[in-house]
Amino acid sequence: MLDVTAHHGWLVAALNITNLVQMVVQGRWVHDSSLLTVPNIEVQHLYLFQKWSQGKRKSLHGGYQGPIECLPELMAACEGKENVFASIVDNELQTAHISQAWNFLSRLPILNVSLSIKGCWDDPAQPQNEVPVPSLTTDTRDDKRWIKLHADQEYVLQIHLQRTQMGYQGKQDSKAVAPRFPKVKDEGWFLILGEVDKKELIALKRTGYVRNRNTVSVAFYTPETPGKCIYTLYVMSDSYLGMDQQYDIYLNIIPASTSAQATTEVSDAMSYLTLK
Numbered sequence: 001m002l003d004v005t006a007h008h009g010w011l012v013a014a015l016n017i018t019n020l021v022q023m024v025v026q027g028r029w030v031h032d033s034s035l036l037t038v039p040n041i042e043v044q045h046l047y048l049f050q051k052w053s054q055g056k057r058k059s060l061h062g063g064y065q066g067p068i069e070c071l072p073e074l075m076a077a078c079e080g081k082e083n084v085f086a087s088i089v090d091n092e093l094q095t096a097h098i099s100q101a102w103n104f105l106s107r108l109p110i111l112n113v114s115l116s117i118k119g120c121w122d123d124p125a126q127p128q129n130e131v132p133v134p135s136l137t138t139d140t141r142d143d144k145r146w147i148k149l150h151a152d153q154e155y156v157l158q159i160h161l162q163r164t165q166m167g168y169q170g171k172q173d174s175k176a177v178a179p180r181f182p183k184v185k186d187e188g189w190f191l192i193l194g195e196v197d198k199k200e201l202i203a204l205k206r207t208g209y210v211r212n213r214n215t216v217s218v219a220f221y222t223p224e225t226p227g228k229c230i231y232t233l234y235v236m237s238d239s240y241l242g243m244d245q246q247y248d249i250y251l252n253i254i255p256a257s258t259s260a261q262a263t264t265e266v267s268d269a270m271s272y273l274t275l276k
Contacts, residue, residue, distance in 0.1 A: 010201035011194035018190045018236045025239050027180030034071040034242025039104050039179060040097040045089065049074065052088050071242040075105065082106075104177050109187060111210065112162040113235055113245060117147060118217075119155035122257035130158065133249055146252040152224045153256060157249075159191055159216045159233070161207075174209035176239035185239060192234040193218055202231060206238070226253045 019030045026037045035041055035049060053066035054077070064076035068088075078084045082102045089098060115133035134145050149155060165172075176187045187209045193202040203220045223229060229251050237243040 009199055011192070011196070011199050014190075014192050014194070014201055014204055015234065015236075018192070018234075018238065021238050022236075022241045025176065025178045025181050025185060026241050027178075028241060030241065032241070033069070034240075035068070035074060037071070037104075037241055038074075038101050040093055040101050041089075045092050048088055048092060052077070071105075071108065071240075075108065075110070078105070080106070107165060107173075107177055108240060108243065109210065109237070110164045111189075111235060111245065112164065113247065114160045114162075115233065115247060115249065116158045116160070117149070117155050117249075118158055119149070119153065120257065121148075122150060133247070135247070146228065146250045148252045148254050149222045150257045151222055151226050151253050151255055154219060154221050157193065157203075157218045157220060157233070159218060159235070161189075161210045161214045161216065161235075163210045163212055172211060174211070178239060188238040190234070190236045190238055191216060191218060192236065193220060194232055194234070195229060196232050197230070222251070222253050226255050228252050 023030050028037055033046060035046060036043065049068035052068055054064070064073060066073075066077060068074050068077055074085075077088075082099075085102050085105065086098050089101070093101070114135070116130050117133060118130045121129065131147060133147065174186045176185045178185055189207050189210070191205045191207060193204070194200055195202060203218050205216060205218050207214065207216045220231075231249040231251060233247045233249060235245045235247075
């Protein structure tokens with residue numbers, strides 16, 4: 001693991017390097033549509049996805065409606081059903097090519113992500129605990145969204161990963177589907193924690209293939225100055241374009257805990273005595 005604290009521009013560099021890895025593995029430019037990573041899908045076929053919609057009857061029952069611009073939208077539209085994918089492309093692709101494309105799609109990893117923070121709070125009721133990171137809340141004025149952490153203190157972000165796959169019934173394989181890459185490659189993920197407003201990279205960690213469930217711990221230090229800040233976690237594939245996710249973590253930094261202050265004072269006093 002590489003832990004990095006407060007380096008301007010390193011966040012952008014880390015994201016760009018990850019995108020470069022994805023491009024090399026899939027043999028595509030990052031600005032290409034991620035739909036072009038699907039075997040047998042070329043630029044002239046993109047109109048099929050852009051014009052697709054579920055129709056009024058389907059909209060009454062929920063589900064993705066269309067149009068389709070990227071891989072996650074295509075996967076949401078198909079809902080694990082090959083016949084839905086076939087209905088989108090059958091005017092342009094032969095049956096064998098449709099099956100090959102579906103085999104790729106159905107094996108793409110879908111990660112469900114939940115977050116929590118472990119650490120110490122200056123609170124007798126919960127001196128040490130694990131606090132879940134709220135999700136699906138868009139109102140920044142909601143106090144429940146902001147997690148109180150002490151300033152200048154180490155905490156651990158727990159990243160809980162659960163893998164699902166769309167309709168694939170075969171044996172799970174750690175190998176990435178990368179027909180343009182010259183050798184066999186295992187799937188992996190980059191976990192990048194940063195503060196977007198300051199373009200600061202807080203921490204970076206790489207984890208390997210997620211078979212079913214996995215929990216990854218990323219240590220970080222809170223800012224020295226109290227106040228509100230937003231950290232962003234990027235969960236980025238090292239094998240596929242268009243499969244990245246990001247999560248905002250709203251932090252309310254409060255003054256350093258009394259125990260941390262006492263430790264600092266003792267350390268300073270010992271250093272002074274040593275120097276004398």
